[in-house]
Amino acid sequence: MARVLVGVKRVIDYAVKIRVKPDKSGVVTDGVKHGLNPFDEIAIEEAVRLKEKKIASEVIAVSCGISQAQESLRTALAMGADRAVHVEVPQAQYDTLLPLHVSKMLARVAVDEKADIIIVGKQAIDDDSNQTAQMTAALLGWPQATFASEVTVADGNVLVKREVDGGLETVKVKLPAVISADLRLNEPRYATLPNIMKAKKKPIKKLTAADVDVDLAPRQQVLSVEDPPIRQAGSVVPDVDTLITKLKEKGHL
Amino acid sequence: MAAGRQRVIDLYKTLLYMGRDYPQGYDFFRSRLKKAFQRNRDISDPEQIKMLVKRGEFVVKEIEALYMLKKYRTLKQRYSTEKDQS
Numbered sequence: 001m002a003r004v005l006v007g008v009k010r011v012i013d014y015a016v017k018i019r020v021k022p023d024k025s026g027v028v029t030d031g032v033k034h035g036l037n038p039f040d041e042i043a044i045e046e047a048v049r050l051k052e053k054k055i056a057s058e059v060i061a062v063s064c065g066i067s068q069a070q071e072s073l074r075t076a077l078a079m080g081a082d083r084a085v086h087v088e089v090p091q092a093q094y095d096t097l098l099p100l101h102v103s104k105m106l107a108r109v110a111v112d113e114k115a116d117i118i119i120v121g122k123q124a125i126d127d128d129s130n131q132t133a134q135m136t137a138a139l140l141g142w143p144q145a146t147f148a149s150e151v152t153v154a155d156g157n158v159l160v161k162r163e164v165d166g167g168l169e170t171v172k173v174k175l176p177a178v179i180s181a182d183l184r185l186n187e188p189r190y191a192t193l194p195n196i197m198k199a200k201k202k203p204i205k206k207l208t209a210a211d212v213d214v215d216l217a218p219r220q221q222v223l224s225v226e227d228p229p230i231r232q233a234g235s236v237v238p239d240v241d242t243l244i245t246k247l248k249e250k251g252h253l
Numbered sequence: 254m255a256a257g258r259q260r261v262i263d264l265y266k267t268l269l270y271m272g273r274d275y276p277q278g279y280d281f282f283r284s285r286l287k288k289a290f291q292r293n294r295d296i297s298d299p300e301q302i303k304m305l306v307k308r309g310e311f312v313v314k315e316i317e318a319l320y321m322l323k324k325y326r327t328l329k330q331r332y333s334t335e336k337d338q339s
Binding site for chain 2: 014015038039125188190192
């Protein structure tokens with residue numbers, strides 16, 4: 001029986017229109033609806049399904065972040081995780097937190113909790129880094145199976161169908177391993193009201209960055225955050241000749 | 254009647270909770286929900302109440318499916334390069 005560790009992140013809700021702060025230092029997060037990163041929902045769902053198939057003995061959700069990250073851990077618990085670990089990072093450090101820091105924390109927690117499988121979402125929908133799974137695997141020296149669209153576990157091995165450009169690739173990795181979930185892996189269940197209530201009784205272990213020996217010193221500096229350019233309005237041309245002259249003017253012909 | 258009452262309240266609470274994610278907003282959902290329940294306030298036949306609760310539970314499933322599909326489609330549109338429908 002394997003122990004599964006799932007990394008989750010609290011992000012701005014996928015349906016919210018993102019606004020950039022006027023001083024270009026980041027995006028507005030105050031008073032904005034947050035939720036669990038959709039790819040992490042898929043990761044939890046997969047872990048919970050492994051438990052339902054009696055392959056996994058325990059599902060542990062981990063989140064690194066400010067105290068509100070507990071909300072996303074509660075959602076994870078409501079979806080079926082058994083317990084949670086919260087590595088608390090103060091807001092000031094959270095602003096400059098990078099996938100490398102998160103990977104180091106995840107790797108350490110995985111060792112401490114004696115996990116056999118780590119499942120994370122392939123990327124978070126806020127920074128779109130897509131690095132945590134890869135770096136965690138490298139730090140632990142475990143094999144990695146990223147962009148999973150199907151996972152089967154059989155005698156110490158995991159067969160993973162990966163989404164690659166132009167098709168699917170099947171890889172076989174030995175446990176322990178790191179898996180990152182792609183969009184088509186499964187359809188995550190809804191965290192229902194009764195389950196949310198029950199999740200409040202499940203334990204969340206609180207740690208600090210110092211407990212897991214991770215130095216939170218920033219390694220990058222954000223120079224500016226800007227809106228994507230606004231699409232220019234088009235114009236209607238009266239006939240084909242004008243179209244051709246215009247295209248020629250702009251050098252497209 | 255007594256057992257039915259709790260079921261109706263549970264259903265209302267579940268729907269109210271789900272309404273927080275409704276695309277047209279919580280207020281829109283809440284006012285409709287309240288109206289829908291009030292419309293049937295005078296029904297006292299246990300069989301009919303049971304049937305209405307079943308319908309309510311079906312609506313819960315439908316809304317769950319709606320949210321899942323909406324999320325899936327949005328993400329697919331954002332993160333896939335291929336242009337097929339579903």
